[in-house]
Amino acid sequence: MNTPTPEGLAEKILRGVGGPENIESLTHCATRLRFQLHDGAKADQAALDALDGVMGTVPQSGDRFQIVIGGAVAGVYSNIMNLPSMSGGGTPRPQSDAEVKAEIRAKGRGRFAWLDNFFEYLSDSFRPLLGVLLGASLIIAIASMLDAFGVVDFRAADKSATWVFVDSMWRSVLYFLPIMVAYNAAKKLKIDPWVGATVMAAVMTPNFTGMIGSKTPGVTTTTNATLGTSESVAHVFGLPMQLNDYGGQVFVPLLMVALLALVYKGLKRIFPENVQMVFVPFFSMLIMIPLTAFLIGPMGIWAGNGLGTGLSWLNGNAPIVFAIVIPLLYPFLVPLGLHWPLNALMLVNINTLGYDFIQGPMGAWNFACFGATAGVLLLSIRHRERDMRQTATGALAAGLLGGISEPSLYGIHLRFKRIYPRMLVGCLVGGLIVGILGGVDTKAFAFTSVLTIPVFDPMIKYIVAISAAFFTSMALVYFADYRTKEERAQVNAERDAAEAADDKAPAPAPAPAETVPADDRELVTVGATAAADTDASAAAGPAPVATAGTDAPTATGTGKALELAAPVAGRVVGLGEVEDPVFASRALGEGVGIEPADGHVVAPVDGELITVAETGHAFGIRTTDGIEVLVHIGIDTVKMRGQGFDVRVEAGRKVTVGDLLAEVDLGAVRAAGYSTVTLMTVLNTASLTSVEPHTGRDVAVGAPVVTVRR
Template structure:
C-alpha cells in the first residue's frame, strides 16, 4: 500500500504567496515571516490562514505580506529558503559558508582593482580542483603509511606493476594539473575552456616530451656544468625551442591563458558570429601553441624556479622567520582565496627541488585551525548546544581526516570574532617549534591531515609542532569561550527553555537568538485566537483595518492560585486595549494579553523586577522574565525593527537583572514618526496561557511605573 507524504508547510506557504517568482525578499522577526512580494494580490490569504502552523496573515501596503508563525518562525523560514524552487526568487538567503567567504573577500578588496582581479584569477583557477587534489593527497598518504610500515618501498625505482599503477592514480592529477588549471583559468576569463586545455595539452603530449634528451634530428642536449642540469633544445622552423617537461607546472598555464584570452576575444571581434565556432578556436590554437612552446613555457618555468629559489633561500638562511611567517599568513590568505599561489609554489618546489618546505609550516596553521574547532566542539558539549555541536563535529572531521579548513573557517571561526586571536597563538607556537627544530619537508603534495602525517620528514618534528598548535588553540578557545558573557547567557537561557519544552514543562521558542527580532523564553500566547489574526484585515494596508475580534487569552481560565503581580507602565501615556492597536498580531493576542500605551515621552523603563532574557539589537523590544516565571514583552512602536536601531538609545544588555523603573532605553519618538511607524508601546504577557488571569487596565492616563496589568498565576 502506497503512502502519500504530506506536503511540507514551507511549500504550502510558498504556493500561498504566489510562488517563488512572486517573492522580492523575505525576512523574519520573532514570530512572523515578512514577505516583500512583487504582486501582493497574488497571495491567497484564505488558504494561508487555513494552514496548520500558521497563526494568521497580515496583508500590508506596498505589496508587503506577513505570516504569523509564532516561536517556530526561524525553522519555517529556513525550510522556505532551502527549497530548490527558491532559486527563482529574489530573496536573500541565510548566510552559508560560501556567503561568509564572499563577504570576507569583499572586505579584503583594496584600492587597486587590477590586483584584486589578479588574485581572483589565481584563486579561481585552482579552487575547482580542490576535490581531485584532496583525493590524490589521500592516495599518497595511504601509500606513505604502507611505506612507513615496511609493506612497500614507496620510493623504489623498481617497484612492481601493481605499485606503478597505484602511483599513476595520484600522479595523474599532479602531472596533468597544467591542463586542468588551463581549463579553469580560461573559464574564469570567459573564453572557451577547451581551447585553453588543448593549447596546454599540446606541449605535454608524448611526441613533445619524447624529444627531451632524445637523438631526434634537430634536437641538441647539453649539460650545464654550473647548475648540474641537462637542457634540450629543438630547432623548429629554424628557431631554437627550449624543451621542458611541463607536468605539474602551474605558472605556464596561468601565463598562457592570460594571453590566450586577449587573442581569443580579439578574434571574436574580427570574425562574423556565424563562423566563429570554427575559426576562433582554429586561429587561437595556431597562434598560442607556438607562443607557449617557444616563449611562455620557458618563461613560466623560469618564473616558478625563481620564486621557489627565493623562498628556499629564506628557508635556508632564516628558517625560524620562514616557519613563523607561513602559518601566521595562511589564516588571512585562505578566507580571501589567496592561498592558492603558495600552493602552486609547493608544486613547483616538488618538481624542481624534489621536495617542498612550505607544507610543513603550513600544517601548523591547519592544525591550529582544527584545534580551535575542537575547542568549540567541547564547549558545545559542555553547554549542550546541539546545532553548534553538529557544525563543529562535521568541520573537525573534514579537517582532521581531509585537511580541509574551509568548513571550520566559514562555518564557525569567521562568525565569532573571539576565535581568530586564539587560533593565531596556536599558529605562532607551531611555527616557532618548526623553526627551532630545523624545518620539515615533504616529497609529495599533500593536504595536511592526520592521514598525511607519514609524508612529512622528520615525522616526529612535524607531530610535535602540529600537536602543540592544535592543543594551544583548543585550550585557549575552550577556557575563554568563543562567545561573550552576554551571548553565552542568552544562548544558555534559550537552551534551558528548549530543554524544558522537550520535557513538556513549557512550550519552546524555536528561533535561534542571533536570527530573531526578539528571543523569549516560554510559550507564545494561547493559539485559540490565532485565526483571528489578519482575517479582518483589509488587503493591502494595516492602517484603518476592521476591528479584530478580541478573544480571551485562554479558552478556560483556571482558578486563581497565587497572589497578584502588578505590571507597571513601561512609559508614560494613554493606556489602550490591544484591540485598538494597529498591528493585528498584537490585537489578536497572538503574543499574549496586555495593553498598548500611546507614549508621552521616549523614556522606556522596566515594568517589573526580573532578568532581561533578551534585548533586541535594534533596541525596539525587550524580554523580561520574573522570578516566578512571568514572561513580559515590551515592544516599542509597530514595525520599528525596520529602523535598524536608528533613534533607539539602549541602556541595558541581555542577561542583566533589572528592577521595576530601571531605564531600558530612550527613544526618539519624532524619528519613529518620521519613519512612518506608530509609536504605541506594547506590554504583553507572552505566557498568558500559563496564567490564571491577565487583566489589563485601560482607558487611563498614567505615568511610567503606574500599574497597568494584573497577573495571577
C-alpha cells in the same frame, strides 16, 4: 532556535539575494554558494547572515555574492535550483546600450576590484580541482603508510607493475594539472575551455617531451657540470626553443590563458559569427601554441622557479623565521581566497626540487585552526549548545579527515573575535617547533589532515609540531571561551529558558485515523504514519472525507481537510522510493510519486497556475487558501527542453480539478533515458498541520492521493 527545513532555507536564501529575478547565475564550490547577481545592492547581507545553516556571506565586486554553507552546500544548491521559481536556472536578460555602458563603468567600482578579479581568476582556476587533488593526496597518504610499515618501498626505482600502476593513480592529477588549470582558467575568462586545454596539452605530448635529451636532429643538449643539470634546446623554423617538461606546472597555464583570452576574443570580433566555430579555435591554436612553447612556457618556469628559489633561500637561511611566517600568514590569506598562489608554489617545488618545504609549516596553521574548533566543540558540549555542537562537529570532521579549513573559519572563527588571537598562538607554537627542529618536507602535494601525516618527513617532528599547535589552540579557546562573560550568561539563560519550555510542552496527540477511498474498489486506512510513505491498511471507523478539490470536515470536526487528486493514472509510491534525492528528502515538501499509465496530466486541485515551466515538465498551483502544489513530470526532464511535452495551459490561469495541463510522450521521455515518475508535492508543507500521502496502490486519474490539513 528552530532549524529551517531544507526547503525553507532555500526559499529564505532566494529572498535574501533579491529573488530569482535578481540572479544571473548560481554555482557552488566545496563550501560556498556563488551568486552572480544583476544588482548586488539588493542582497540583504544581515538577513542572510542571521539564517541558521548559513555560516557567513562574502560580497564581492562585479555584483558577485558568496554565501558560506559548509559541507552541506551541494544539498542547499540543489534545493535552490529545484525551487519552481528557479526552473530556468537564473534570469539573464538583454541590456540596453546605457545598461551595458553602466556595467562596464561598474566593474571599476571599489578600490581593489582589480585585485579581487585577479585572485578570483586564481581561485576559480584551482577550486574545481579540489576533489581530485584531495583524492590524489589520500592515495599518496595510503601508499606512504604502507611504505612506513615496510609493505612496499614507495620510492624504489624497481617497483613492480602493481605499484607503478598505483603511482599513476595519483600522478595523473599532478602531472596533467596544467591542462586542468588551463581548462578552468579559460572557462573563468569566458572563452572556449577546450582551446585552453588543447594549447597546454600541445607542449605535454610525448612528441614534445620526447625531444628533451634526445638525439633528434635540431635538438642540442648541454650539461652543467657544476650543478649536474642538463638543458635541451630545439631549433624550430630556425629559432631556438627551450624544451621543458611542463608536467605539474601551474604558472604556465595561468599566464598562457590570460593571453589566449585576448587573442580569442579579438578573433571573435574579426570573424563573422557563422564561421567563428572553425576559424577562431584554429587561429587561436596557430598563434598560442608557438607562443607558449617559445616564450610563455619558459617564462612561466622561470617565474615559478624564481619564487620557489626565493622562499627556499629564506627557508635555508632563516628557517625559524620562514616556519613562523607561513602559519601566521595563512589565517589571513584563506578567508580572502589569497592562499592559492602559495599552493601553486608547492606544486612548483615538488616538480622542480622533488620536494616541498611549505606544506610542513602550513600544517601548523591547519591544526591550530582545527584545535580552536575542537575547543569550541568541547564548550558547546559543556554548555549544551546544540546548534554550535553540530557546526563544530561537522567543521572538525572536514578538517581532521579532509584538511579543509573553510567550514571552521566561516562557520565559527570569523563569527567570534575571541577565537582568532588564541588560534594564532597555536600557529606560532607549531611554526616555532617546525623551525627549531629543522623544518619538515614532503615529496607530495597533500591536504594537511590526519590521514596525510605519513607523507611528511621527518614524520615525528611534524606530529610534534601539529599536536602542539592543535592542543595549544584547543586549550586557549576552551579555558578562555569564545564568548565574553556577558555573552555566555545571556546564551546560557536563553538555553535554560528554551529547555524549560520544551519540558513543559505537552506531547502531541496522535492524529485520528480515517478512511479514504483508494479507488472505486477499496478503502485504505490512513493514520498519523501516512506521511512516512507507508501503506496503512488497518481498518478504522468511518469518517467524512472530502472529494478531490473540495473542503470537508475532518474526523474531529475541528478544521478542514483538502484532498489532492492524482494528476495522472498509475501506481502511487512514496517520495522515499523515487530516484531523486531532492524529492526523496522532502526538500520540496511532502507528497507522492506516480508511475504513470499514460501521458495525460491534469490539475490535482482547484487554484491558480502560479508557475508553468517553458519546458512543460513542471506546474505550480496555489489554492484560494494558500496551499501550494507542485506537479513535476519525470526526473531531470528539464534537460529535454520541452521535446515530447505538449503544454495546454499558461501561467496565471484558473484551473479546476481535472483540467488538462499537458500531454506527454512517455515513450520519448524513456527513450531520452529519464524516469517518467510524476511527482506531486505540497511546497509549503512546513506551514501546514499535516500532509498525508496515500501510497501503495493503483489509482485512476482524479482519485484522492494526498490529504492536506491546515
